[in-house]
Amino acid sequence: MAGYKQPCKYCGKLVPPDSNICPYCARADPNGPMKCPKCRATVExxxxxxxxxxxxxxxxxxxxxxxxxxxxxxxxxxxxxxxxxxxxxxxxxxxxxxxxxxxxxxxxxxxxx
Structure with a gap:
């Protein structure tokens, strides 16, 4: 069974949960919240x-x-x-x-x- 699509964190369009690249805006890592590269806290x-x-x-x-x-x-x-x-x-x-x-x-x- 396929997973539920999730909104791309960049463009908002729905993408498969295992996507490495958004098929709409072509940006990497479209799923999940953005994290600080130093402490891994959620950032926007x-x-x-x-x-x-x-x-x-x-x-x-x-x-x-x-x-x-x-x-x-x-x-x-x-x-x-x-x-x-x-x-x-x-x-x-x-x-x-x-x-x-x-x-x-x-x-x-x-x-x-």
Whole structure:
């Protein structure tokens, strides 16, 4: 038996519960509430900071330069916002919400020489 469809957290259209990408707006992870990448508290689009840990949730898209809410994709251009931790023991992918990895704490960018 198929599961009940759930509203996409981005566009609101009903999508299957096991969807990895919304078939309507093409955004990743359409099901379930958004979570803070640092403390995993529930956050909503439009929040400037996490209400639990204070992490900055608004950022500038590296592709188009427009302000956007953190997530997998830019609200304006749809470009990917995720960065990968350079620590070989970590490799966690996250939105660029700070200078350090939210999982291991190591710097996201290697020091420039």
């Amino acid at each position: 689009p439009g929040f400037k900071v996490c209400p639990h840990c204070g992490l900055q949730l608004q950022l500038t898209c590296p592709k188009c330069g427009k302000p956007t809410f953190f997530g997998a994709q830019c609200d304006a251009c749809g470009g990917s916002l995720k960065v990968k931790c350079p620590n070989p023991k970590c490799g966690f992918e996250q939105p660029p919400t700070g200078e350090n990895c939210v999982k291991c704490g190591k710097p996201l960018n290697a020091p420039k020489k």
